[in-house]
Amino acid sequence: MCTYLTDTLxxxxxxxxxDGWFRITDASVYFDHPVHALADHTLNIDLRRPAxxxxxxxxxxxxxxxxxxxxxxxxxxLDSAPAACPTPAAPPTFPLTPPSPLTPPSPLTVTK
Amino acid sequence: xxxxxxxxxxxxxxxxxxxLEGYLARPLDGQPRGGVVVIHHLPGxxxxxxxxxxxxxxxxxxxxxxxxxxxxxxxASPDDAAAAVRAQGGVADEQVAADVDAAARHLRALxxxxxxxxxxxxxxxxxxxxxxxxxxxxxxxxxxYGGLIVGETPPQLPSMVPLVDRSPQVRCPVLGxxxxxxxxxxxxxxxxxxxxxxxxxxxxxxxRYDGAGHAFFSxxxxxYRVEAALDGWQRIADFFATHLGS
Numbered sequence: 517m518c519t520y521l522t523d524t525l526x527x528x529x530x531x532x533x534x535d536g537w538f539r540i541t542d543a544s545v546y547f548d549h550p551v552h553a554l555a556d557h558t559l560n561i562d563l564r565r566p567a568x569x570x571x572x573x574x575x576x577x578x579x580x581x582x583x584x585x586x587x588x589x590x591x592x593x594l595d596s597a598p599a600a601c602p603t604p605a606a607p608p609t610f611p612l613t614p615p616s617p618l619t620p621p622s623p624l625t626v627t628k
Numbered sequence: 629x630x631x632x633x634x635x636x637x638x639x640x641x642x643x644x645x646x647x648l649e650g651y652l653a654r655p656l657d658g659q660p661r662g663g664v665v666v667i668h669h670l671p672g673x674x675x676x677x678x679x680x681x682x683x684x685x686x687x688x689x690x691x692x693x694x695x696x697x698x699x700x701x702x703x704a705s706p707d708d709a710a711a712a713v714r715a716q717g718g719v720a721d722e723q724v725a726a727d728v729d730a731a732a733r734h735l736r737a738l739x740x741x742x743x744x745x746x747x748x749x750x751x752x753x754x755x756x757x758x759x760x761x762x763x764x765x766x767x768x769x770x771x772x773y774g775g776l777i778v779g780e781t782p783p784q785l786p787s788m789v790p791l792v793d794r795s796p797q798v799r800c801p802v803l804g805x806x807x808x809x810x811x812x813x814x815x816x817x818x819x820x821x822x823x824x825x826x827x828x829x830x831x832x833x834x835x836r837y838d839g840a841g842h843a844f845f846s847x848x849x850x851x852y853r854v855e856a857a858l859d860g861w862q863r864i865a866d867f868f869a870t871h872l873g874s
Contacts, residue, residue, distance in 0.1 A: 570712040
C-alpha cells in the first residue's frame with residue numbers, strides 16, 4: 517500500500533552524511549515503501565537540510581517493530597537523563613553568534 | 629529478426645517552457661509503433677520503473693517515463709527527489725496531467741510513432757494513470773493497484789484527492805489490476821470504482837488476484853506474487869495490443 521501518511525516537523529541538531537556532518541532543520545516521518553530495506557513497508561525518517569539541496573539528507577528505513585523499539589528507547593533515555601543534563605524545550609538557534617574577537621577581555625576583579 | 633532497442637535519458641518540452649527529464653526506450657526496427665507513458669510511483673523515477681520502460685520497448689512499444697520530480701529536484705537521486713517532493717506535499721494533479729500530456733506528445737512525435745498512446749502506472753502512478761484517462765488524450769490506460777482513486781484525502785498530502793467522481797470524464801478503455809489482500813485500495817474501494825465506471829458507461833476490465841496485495845508486480849520486494857504478476861503482464865500485453873496496434 518501507499519499510505520501517503522507523512523508527518524513533517526522542524527528539528528534542530530546535526531546528522532552525518534556521505535560528506536560529513538551538517539546541521540539539520542527538517543524531518544519527515546512516514547510509513548510507506550522503502551527504497552532499500554527488505555520489507556514491503558517501513559517506518560521511514562528523513563533528517564534534512566533543504567537549504568543545502570535535496571541531497572542534504574540522512575535517511576533510515578526501519579521495520580515497524582524496530583521503529584517502535586527505537587522510539588521507546590529514545591523516550592526512555594530522555595526521561596532517564598539526570599537533572600544535571602537538562603533537555604530544554606526550546607533548543608538554541610543555529611548558527612550561534614560567537615563573541616567578537618576585537619572585544620577586549622573584561623578585567624579580572626579580585627575580591628578579598 | 630532484428631530486435632535491437634535503445635534506452636536513454638532524454639529531455640522533452642513541457643508546459644511553461646520547462647524541459648522535463650524522461651527515460652525513453654524504443655525498438656529500432658523502424659516499424660510503426662504505439663507509445664506507452666509509464667508513470668512512476670511516489671518513491672520516484674527509480675530503477676524499477678525504468679525496468680518497466682525497457683520491458684515495454686522489448687514488447688514493441690516506444691515507452692517514456694517522465695520524471696515528475698524534475699522541477700523540484702533536477703539531477704537529484706530518485707530517493708532524495710522523492711523525499712523532497714513528499715515533504716512538500718506531493719505534485720499537484722494538474723501538473724501531473726500536463727506532464728503526462730507532454731510525454732504523450734513527445735511519443736507521438738517520434739518518427740516511428742503510429743499515433744496511439746497508452747498510459748500505465750503502479751501504486752500512486754496507478755492513480756495518476758486513471759487521472760490521465762480523464763484528462764489526457766490517450767487511447768488506453770492501465771491502473772495497477774492505484775490507491776486513493778476512491779477514499780479520503782490524507783491531510784499530509786492534500787494533492788491526493790479522490791478521482792472516482794471523474795469516471796464520466798474517462799476518455800479511453802481502462803484495464804485495472806488489483807490484489808485482493810491490498811488495503812490501498814481495498815477490495816471494497818475497487819468495487820466502488822468498478823461500479824462507477826459501469827454506471828458511466830466506460831469500457832473497462834478489472835482483474836483481481838487472491839493471495840496478492842499491493843505491489844505484486846515488484847520483483848524485488850516481498851510483495852511479489854509470481855502468478856498474479858505473470859497473469860497481469862499477459863493482460864497488459866493483450867490490452868495494449870488491442871488498443872495501441874497499428
